[in-house]
Amino acid sequence: QVQLQQSGPRLVKPSQTLSLTCAISGDSVSTDGNIATWNWIRQSPSRGLEWLGRTYYMSEWSHDYALSLGSRITINPDTSKNQFSLQLNSVTPEDTALYYCARVRNRAFDVWGQGTMVTVSS
Amino acid sequence: DIQLTQSPSSVSASVGDRVTITCRASQDISNWLAWYQEKPGKAPKLLIHAASNLHTGVPSRFSGSGSGTEFTLTISSLQPEDFATYSCQHGHDLPFTFGGGTKVEI
Secondary structure, eight states: OOOEEOOOOOOEOOOOOOEEEEEESSOOTTSBBBTTTEEEEEEEETTEEEEEEEEESSSSSEEEGGGGGSSSSEEEEEEETTEEEEOOSSSOGOOOOEEEEEEETTEEEEOOOOOOEEEOOO | OEEEEESSSSEEEEEEEOEEEEESSSSTTTTTEEEEEEOOOOOOOOETTTEEEOTOOOOOTEEEEETTTEEEEESSSSOOGGGEEEEEOOOOSSOOOBBEEEEEEE
């Protein structure tokens, strides 16, 4: 059974970096990208569910990000720990949200982490 | 970005009722549509992928249909545990986007 376990701080100060990690069990972050990709999503009352980006392996590592986040976002795999991470720079209160990691197979999010409520506040 | 519009935004129903929720896409997405059930404090749960394919372990009272721009999720006989919010999501291209949700309440 595939499980995703999220970790990271729940309070981040404005202008600082939000960092979350998603540990994978029952699958591999290096699974062929034609089969699975590894994603971050957030949910807020104002924006609903919002896809942030993904990483996947197809002969080499690739990444795709939501254009709305510009250059603020980085998603990186860590093969030694079988996990992937989210970094969101220069956060503002608008980045306050419930953050999820999730696996995509067959173009649907079939496995989700437990969610991390991140608040951006001084 | 592809926009997904769900209707209704909320529906009142009773145990045993048949409930149908619609999701309309702003452009043709073939059959790349998924449905999720959301409950407070829990991660969304995948119900249907590729418009009509029941995800593993999901009860058969849930079904999905449609293609192109119009899709439906049907719950054939509502059970107490089905009172929740239901959202659609397209997988046609990036960025994947979600509908605004439909709350099924008593």
